[in-house]
Amino acid sequence: MATTIRLGTRGSALALAQANWVADRITGRHPDCRVELVIIKTTGDRIHDIPLAQVGGKGLFIKEIEEALLAGEVDLAVHSLKDMPAVVPEGLVLGAVPPREDPRDVLISERYASLAELPAGARLGTGSLRRRAQLLHLRPDLDIVALRGNVDTRLKKMAALGLDGLILAAAGLNRLGLGQVKRTAIPESQMLPAVGQGALGLEIRGGDYSIRKLVAFLDDPPTRMAVRAERAFLARLEGGCVVPVAAHGRVEGDTLVLEALISDLDGRRFLRDEVRGSPEDAEFLGGNLADHLLDRGGREILAELFQMDL
Numbered sequence: 653m654a655t656t657i658r659l660g661t662r663g664s665a666l667a668l669a670q671a672n673w674v675a676d677r678i679t680g681r682h683p684d685c686r687v688e689l690v691i692i693k694t695t696g697d698r699i700h701d702i703p704l705a706q707v708g709g710k711g712l713f714i715k716e717i718e719e720a721l722l723a724g725e726v727d728l729a730v731h732s733l734k735d736m737p738a739v740v741p742e743g744l745v746l747g748a749v750p751p752r753e754d755p756r757d758v759l760i761s762e763r764y765a766s767l768a769e770l771p772a773g774a775r776l777g778t779g780s781l782r783r784r785a786q787l788l789h790l791r792p793d794l795d796i797v798a799l800r801g802n803v804d805t806r807l808k809k810m811a812a813l814g815l816d817g818l819i820l821a822a823a824g825l826n827r828l829g830l831g832q833v834k835r836t837a838i839p840e841s842q843m844l845p846a847v848g849q850g851a852l853g854l855e856i857r858g859g860d861y862s863i864r865k866l867v868a869f870l871d872d873p874p875t876r877m878a879v880r881a882e883r884a885f886l887a888r889l890e891g892g893c894v895v896p897v898a899a900h901g902r903v904e905g906d907t908l909v910l911e912a913l914i915s916d917l918d919g920r921r922f923l924r925d926e927v928r929g930s931p932e933d934a935e936f937l938g939g940n941l942a943d944h945l946l947d948r949g950g951r952e953i954l955a956e957l958f959q960m961d962l
Contacts (some may be wrong), residue, residue, distance in 0.1 A: 884938025
């Protein structure tokens with residue numbers, strides 16, 4: 653007898669592309685399964701013109717989906733891991749973390765091929781405080797224009813506002829098949845990605861062992877270990893905050909390398925470092941690096957940011 657799996661997802665083009673990617677692989681591996689997409693509108697989808705930091709930040713794009721999962725209205729949810737707070741709600745777990753897409757940010761510009769080529773005073777669009785801080789750390793002369801919306805909306809706003817460029821995630825462009833969009837990848841030495849950027853999280857109920865077994869084949873251990881370290885770093889910084897922090901892990905052979913940063917809004921006070929260790933110690937490495945940066949001045953930076961009206 654065929655089994656129907658209800659997969660909860662947002663309705664944006666990117667969310668649907670990600671959900672369909674997972675659905676296709678589940679049905680390919682389990683031909684007796686049918687995957688039904690259940691589109692759920694989240695708080696983040698309803699708020700278009702207010703910076704995320706002012707309305708709650710992380711969790712805005714997944715809260716209603718998690719509620720549906722806990723209520724048994726869907727069996728599985730697919731999220732962009734960078735949208736997930738560092739702590740998963742009680743009763744839910746990450747059932748699988750598939751292989752990561754390109755985690756880097758990219759510069760979208762018709763005229764300029766790198767950040768270095770941008771003229772003094774160039775106007776760049778981004779809705780991310782993390783990107784803003786790193787851009788201004790590199791180029792204090794840039795004019796950063798706050799921009800929100802899905803990929804298509806941001807591309808249209810770039811043209812309408814006459815911006816010199818736009819910063820987006822490579823993974824989103826790749827998953828949407830937007831190979832025609834002119835872009836230049838920004839090296840991680842210049843722009844460290846957001847926690848979980850480029851990775852998907854397949855969230856399930858903790859006790860649903862049949863779904864856990866169903867999706868287990870999609871799990872990629874190196875990606876899972878890397879994002880565990882990144883999320884442990886974020887958790888030590890009180891997790892759900894939308895402030896200029898970044899972390900990116902990668903497994904090289906039998907070593908997990910984790911780089912992370914804490915910055916003020918304008919990139920003037922900028923703390924960045926890395927740790928290396930066993931992938932099995934992912935949480936320890938993430939917490940240890942967070943403590944190191946907090947002790948170097950990150951605690952004061954975050955305390956000031958939390959008091960600001962971002």
